[in-house]
Amino acid sequence: MPASPSPRPIVALRGIGKVFPGVIANADVDFDLLPGEIHALLGENGAGKSTLMNVLTGIYRPDSGAILMDGKEVAFASPVEAIAAGIGMVHQHFKLVRAFTVAENVHLGWKETPRLASKSVLEARTRALSERYGLAVRPEARIDELSAGEQQRVEILRVLARQARVLILDEPTAVLTPAEARVLFKALRAFKDAGNSVIFISHKLDEVMEIADRVTVLRGGRKVLTETTENCTTTKLAQWMVGREMVLGGLREAIVPRSEAGRIVLALDHVSASDDRGRKGLIEVDLPVRAGEILGIAGVAGNGQRELSEVLTGIRRPDSGRILVEGVPLDDPSPDVFLELGVGHIPEDRIKSGIAPSLPISDNAVMRAYGEAPIAHGIFFSPKAADALAKQIADDAAVTIPSLRTPIRNLSGGNQQRLVARREMRIARLAIVAAYPSRGLDVGAISTLLHYLIDLRNQGVAVVLISEELSELFDVTDRIAVMFKGRVMGLYETKDADLERVGLLMGGQTQQTEAA
Amino acid sequence: MALHFVRSPVVSSARALTARVIGFVLALGLGALVLGIAGFDSLHLGRQIIVKSLGSQFGLEDLGLLYTPLLLTGLAVTVMARMGLWNIGADGQFYLGAFVTTAIGLFIKGPEPFMLVLMFFAGAAGGALWILVPTLAKAYAKVDEIITTLLLNFVALLLVYYVATGPWRDRVSGTTASTGRVPYKMPDFFGSLHWGFVIALAAPILFALALRYTKWGYEVRLSGANPDAAHYAGIPVRRRLITIMLLSGAIAGIAGMLEVAGTVHRLQGGISNNYGYLGVMVAVLARGSALGVIAGAFLMALILNAGIILQTQGLTTSAVLALTGLIMLFTAIADQFAHYRLVRPRAATA
CATH class of the missing domain: 3.40.50.300 (P-loop containing nucleotide triphosphate hydrolases)
Known part of the structure; x- marks a missing residue:
């Protein structure tokens, strides 16, 4: 001192x-x-x-x-x-x-x-x-x-x-x-x-x-x-x-209360998966995701969240365990299967996997819809129809764009993220997995994104929200799961959850050490 | 405060083109200067090149015959570049296309139109076959395609030398290191210029259209721009990689087929004339654009033709090669310089 x-x-x-x-x-x-x-x-x-x-x-x-x-x-x-x-x-x-x-x-x-x-x-x-x-x-x-x-x-x-x-x-x-x-x-x-x-x-x-x-x-x-x-x-x-004061207004109010829990639409059953370096990324994870809820995943980044989001959307294959959709195990969990089932994905690192920065906005906006009418006719691809859909997605996202032909890297990070979010919401009939959607955004953009997710939840879509911001998780989720070193340490109803206990679990401390 | 360069990642096409023109002119200027010092009349040589290549039907025919294979090998390299891969083996695939074409032409008899169609597809298959092993090695074991495609060039070259001097050697006219004449030939439409030229010119246009107007083209563009994003979008990236590599080999094979059936009419050791390697230069000039290949290959053909003309004016082959290299070097430098602008830094704000 x-x-x-x-x-x-x-x-x-x-x-x-x-x-x-x-x-x-x-x-x-x-x-x-x-x-x-x-x-x-x-x-x-x-x-x-x-x-x-x-x-x-x-x-x-x-x-x-x-x-x-x-x-x-x-x-x-x-x-x-x-x-x-x-x-x-x-x-x-x-x-x-x-x-x-x-x-x-x-x-x-x-x-x-x-x-x-x-x-x-x-x-x-x-x-x-x-x-x-x-x-x-x-x-x-x-x-x-x-x-x-x-x-x-x-x-x-x-x-x-x-x-x-x-x-x-x-x-x-x-x-x-x-x-x-x-x-x-x-x-x-x-x-x-x-x-x-x-x-x-x-x-x-x-x-x-x-x-x-x-x-x-x-x-x-x-x-x-x-x-x-x-x-x-x-x-x-x-x-x-x-900070528990409401930086983001109106989120809780937007959430329509539910009398009973929705059916389980997406579930992991004893799923283990390796990370990119072949080490254990996910260990024996059981995680049920219900229709019409926002399930928050709390944890310090690097504790298995990336692997979780990728397993839930088919990008990474589990080493063991089952992925169930509407109760039915998937035998071939690949990205196109999840696309067809209506599972959207806002990836953790949008530059790395969510967009192709050098391609035009239009090509990026139609990544999830290029294979079906009106953009595809048989083997053909209609740039005109792609532009029309891209325009619509940009309008929905309230992003003003100079030209659909501009490479998407010329947009700000916030606008890229809004476009990706809207693109994924379009296909999310069943579920959406959003990994750190508010990372690097200003308060206005964060609020918009969280409202998108709440709207989906209110329509009955299952939403998985992975975040490091505890305040954000406590504001918008129905339930919170805490991850530490590849394991799910606990799963709570948000209304019963205690900020401090979640914080301690994030650091790997269980009840005993807390009591000590 | 000192001036310094600031790099901008994106370059407008006008800026890129300006930089290239400046680079090209500087390279020519430097070449002219050196030739001048060596006692040549540079202006006279320049005039000769322009008059002899563009000013007469013979000149244009020669130019077209050089342009045809360069369009295809340049496209072959560009096709793979769209996937972020380098095909350094277009020369070997060219040889294989020529080899297969000659085999069919020498040993199978049939009506000419049918035989030409057969030779066309066989040439494409030969080129694709030659890149098959590098393709599978890349797709399944991540083996660097630059090395594998390059090394196979020497195998192809030796194979062609072997048949041209051994089992298939010309026993009729006694031409050394060459097979006998292939009896089927592409029809001509402008002097000695054959319809292969039209095919070669159409190929980059077709590929550009396919990239823009087919689902497959979209998938290739996305896979090339960001394979992780393509995987995320549900595209079978490995399958697209395999088709693109085989297509690239097939295009180089077709170049070899047209060279035999349209221009040389026999298989000989040096038939590739380095077109495969020059295709890499064409692709660099085209900056990954299929339509850019049309311009890049034209410039390359002009340079090659100029080299031949300069040799008739008493320059050695090495001087011509040096000039070609000088132009390439300055183009590459210009491409990099286009990224930079000179900035005077703002005074540090307190």
Whole structure:
């Protein structure tokens, strides 16, 4: 803890604003980093934490506001300039050369690297650095032999070796085992005790409470508050982070109450599936989805949500278990089967799988309807009819488009998402699976999208809504399932669900640990 | 503050064309300069090229005979490029088309129209057969098609040399490294220019129409633009990949068939004249557009024809090759430069 009431901050951000097309990433954010503190930056995904730090380290240029270092205004044109001034960032995805050794990576692109250095000199220097900063690394090992925790230590050593006074860590524990995390925390405390400062980006409440002296909470790109952790509890942090006030009006009111539960239209029965790297993505998942409900899937991204949405729409084949539609198991679950059954899908990563960015808007809009009349006649494809349907979808989505012949990548992210949503709603007679539909959108676009989903639900369609925004899930869903490490940890009626318990389950904590 | 370049991912066609014209002119200028220093009268050579290739019926016929195979090999490469794949083996498929055509022409007897139709389809089948293994390897084992198609070129070349100097060698007129004359020939319509030219010109147009006006074309466009999105849309991406690769091989095979039945009338070692490799250049010039092949192949034919004319004016083949390469290099540079514009950065806002 800082000794005097207000020592001069090492870094001060004043009124930082940053807007991307269709998304407000940061608005009017103030942030002070004092010497000798670990300052956590807390917020949900998309709250603007990474953007703020990218502004500080010169990856982005702010649209408004100022950056002060030791009271003097600075503007870094690149991370290289930031590190020269003593600010170093360790990203979530390591930026190491995998084929090089630890020693080579530490010395890469560094002024103080000796011009003619032999392998042994570099390794000796690295060993000295490693001892000086208390970060155990093997200088002669190649990066691709190392575990994630070891790679992270190399990244941190790289930054510290360049005499950083400010170390920024983006979700550092995401890749670490609990034991590795403890080692990291110890090193951070030592770094702090030497009078340096750490900015610790996270959305995990417990570790923020454990490691940080102060915490700044961001939500929707804005700062909620800064508080010393002594005055915080995990419950308070959770409330500030997700925010229970109605940012999006009229959602609950739009939901037509139901007297009885709808029939089960889509169900997973003991389904396991592998992820892209062949590891277990989904483990023994049982999930019934009812007609006329919105089933929310809560969880921190990367806990099996992608695999779940892909299995539910035929894109990924399960390794075992059954997928049932209206009670009947599917023997060949492929995307065209789900298309015919009337299951729509707003994919997680629309650029990667939902659209073909280089093709015209028209071609993208008819992706789900090109095979039937009026667009197809036998083997023929009618561009005219395709344009007509695309026009209709764009009108329904209230997206103004310059020309149907323009590549869809020229549209803003929000407009692409609206078109994809409308396209999928057209075919969703039975069900729709929406994965993070509001990711990266501004409040207006989010509201529109959620209203689309509610309308479908009210018409009797089964809706699966995968989201990291707990507030969104609590606002619009009928039931909530929580996922952690590929498993469904619990399934609740939303009206009976408790925000805190869902939050704890998302972090893998079950009832016992909560009681403890 | 220093000026710097900013890359824009999208280039308007007007900008791209302007950049190319500038690149082409610069390449010609540089070539003329070097020739001038070497003691040639560059202006005279330039005039010779234009007069001899475009100013007489003979010139136009020669140009057309070069244009025909380039249209088809350029299309073959472009067809696969639509799927994001490179067919570097059009030369081998060309040889196989020519080989099969010659085999039928030499050893089967029949009325000429029937035989020509048979040879046409057999040539296409030969080309498709030659890309079958790379296709299956790509579709089922993700083996890089660039390597497999390229390597098969040498196998095809050796096969043709073997039959042309061995079992099928010409025993009548004693021409070396060549088979006997194939008795069936494509009818001519403009001097020595045969109907194969019309077929070759129609092919890119047909392919462009199929891409735009058939369901299959839509599926191919989507699969090429984003295979993940195509899978999501329920399209059997692997099957489309297989048909596209076989089609590409078949088109190159047809080029070989027309070369035998229309232009050369016998199978010989160098019959491909590198048309398959030049097809890659045509496809690069066409920037993935089937209709662009018509323009790209024309430019390529003009360059080839100019090379032949320059040789009659005393330039060596290497000089001609260097000129061709210079034009290609400048075109590629121009394509990249079209993406960049010079920007003076705004002063950092405080």
